[in-house]
Amino acid sequence: MKALLIVDVQKDFLPGGALAVKDGDKIIPVINKLQEKFDFILATQDWHPANHKSFAANHPGKKTGEVIKLGGTDQMLWPVHCVQESEGAQFAKDLKRDKWNKVFKKGLNPLVDSYSGFFDNKKKEDTGLTAYLHEHNISDVYVTGLAADYCVKFTVLDALKEGFDAYLISDATRAVNLSPDDYDESLKEMSKSGAEVISSAAVSF
Template identity: 85%
Template sequence: MEALLIVDVQNDFLPGGALAVTEGDKIIPIINKLQEKFDFIIATQDWHPADHKSFAANHTGKKPGEVIKLGGTDQMLWPVHCVQESEGAEFHAALDRSKWKKVFRKGLNPLVDSYSGFFDNKKKEDTGLTAFLHENGITDVYVTGLAADYCVKFTVLDALKEGFDTYLIKDATKAVNLSPNDYDNALKEMNKSGAEVLLSQAVSF
């Protein structure tokens, strides 16, 4: 059985948001159209406490884009974004949520970042997504959302490691592109790891 997974289509990642992905809003109509093809739809939601250590503002003298050591691992510092209960953390109003089965929140632990919808970046905390998919007989996961080079990529890689047949719908994702080739490199990495990369119009059951 197939599931559509919508990653972090939240106001802070869209134009005008704190960590906006260029043209991120352009994927919303594509995702809404895709939802018509699926009976099982789930989403992830970045849901940070205000004191999250991935925020540059919580480190004296640090700026977004700098890399620090956090708990012994490299951590990119970001602008304050997707703070719990904030407007920036909410899903975009144009995103159809009428058929969603469940939302999985991530990034709640202030001491570790969480890009993937399955685990935090240290693989110590499990969101429960794997178990939920198995409980509902899901074998194939189709991934959309933001951003291709971070949360989408790590969600795809973890879906593969968890044993799901995994598909990235490339016209239903956009990248942060801190470096110009980040989007292309992310697609290559996902494909090389075993994900099938396809366009939304190719999805049919």
């Protein structure tokens, strides 16, 4: 069975948001159209407490884009975003949600960031996504959302490590692009790891 997984299509990641992804809003019509092709749809939602240690604002003297050690692991510092219950943490207004089976919240532990929809960045806390997919006999995961070079990429890589066939839908994602080629490099890394990179037009069952 196949599932569509929509990663973090939230207001703070859209143009005008706290951590805006350029043209992030352009993927919403693509994802909405894709949803018509799937009977099983899941989503992830960044859901940080305000004191999250990945926020530059919680480290006096530090700036967004700096890398620090957080619990022994390299951590990029981000602007405050997707704080629990905030407007920026809500899903995009135009994103259809009527067919969704479940939403998996991530990033709740203030001491560790969580890019992947499966685990935190230290692989110590599990969102329950793997077990849920197995419970519903899902073998193929089609991944969309924001952003290609962070949460989408790590979700795809973990899907592969957890034994699922993973597909990255290239026109249903955009990248932060801290470096100009991050989008392309991310797609190469996912493909090299075993994911199939396809366009939304190629999704047909």
